[in-house]
Amino acid sequence: GQQVMQIPQYQHVQEGEDFTTYCNSSTTLSNIQWYKQRPGGHPVFLIQLVKSGEVKKQKRLTFQFGEAKKNSSLHITATQTTDVGTYFCAGNDYKLSFGAGTTVTVRA
Amino acid sequence: DVKVTQSSRYLVKRTGEKVFLECVQDMDHENMFWYRQDPGLGLRLIYFSYDVKMKEKGDIPEGYSVSREKKERFSLILESASTNQTSMYLCASNKGPTDTQYFGPGTRLTVL
Numbered sequence: 170g171q172q173v174m175q176i177p178q179y180q181h182v183q184e185g186e187d188f189t190t191y192c193n194s195s196t197t198l199s200n201i202q203w204y205k206q207r208p209g210g211h212p213v214f215l216i217q218l219v220k221s222g223e224v225k226k227q228k229r230l231t232f233q234f235g236e237a238k239k240n241s242s243l244h245i246t247a248t249q250t251t252d253v254g255t256y257f258c259a260g261n262d263y264k265l266s267f268g269a270g271t272t273v274t275v276r277a
Numbered sequence: 278d279v280k281v282t283q284s285s286r287y288l289v290k291r292t293g294e295k296v297f298l299e300c301v302q303d304m305d306h307e308n309m310f311w312y313r314q315d316p317g318l319g320l321r322l323i324y325f326s327y328d329v330k331m332k333e334k335g336d337i338p339e340g341y342s343v344s345r346e347k348k349e350r351f352s353l354i355l356e357s358a359s360t361n362q363t364s365m366y367l368c369a370s371n372k373g374p375t376d377t378q379y380f381g382p383g384t385r386l387t388v389l
Contacts, residue, residue, distance in 0.1 A: 175319070200375060202378075211367060211381060211383050213380070214378070217377065259320075259378075263374075264322070265378065266322075267322075269317060270320075
């Protein structure tokens with residue numbers, strides 16, 4: 170069955186630095202979604218990527234969908250304390266499968 | 278705004294008890310989902326429903342059942358709770374199968 174792997178599991182970042190989290194699927198995806206879960210909260214939708222090679226930006230967040238539609242990345246520039254939380258990718262094949270998430274902590 | 282509500286934020290039950298977790302959405306969504314979230318394992322799908330009285334097993338259905346008698350309500354049932362079912366349970370809904378999922382606030386269940 171479809172599996173979505175996400176790395177790294179934890180990311181400790183100095184405030185102001187950049188980092189990237191990666192998502193890989195064992196199968197070709199129809200689309201991929203990214204969610205953010207703040208500490209104590211629930212996952213909230215960030216963005217959906219549909220096209221091969223697609224790149225979308227939301228302020229300091231850049232999302233990319235791979236050419237083969239089997240991987241994706243989230244790059245955050247100039248990390249702020251508001252970026253703390255767990256970021257999940259979710260691959261859509263015939264159903265949505267979530268990665269294990271990358272939990273981000275920020276050192277001020 | 279889409280609203281997904283869950284009956285309890287925190288719940289403590291004893292081993293062997295029957296547990297009901299309720300989820301209600303107010304956006305007339307066709308699809309509803311139950312996940313459990315555990316550290317390092319992400320969100321794992323327990324069951325989902327694409328219509329009233331319809332249900333499909335997810336990745337980890339063992340020990341759980343569900344009920345969807347009305348479109349807006351999806352219940353997760355633990356017939357005989359066990360300690361390994363201690364977890365955060367999240368309900369979600371969406372309109373179409375590839376659409377954004379909207380999550381409820383979660384129920385943190387502790388089974389003693």
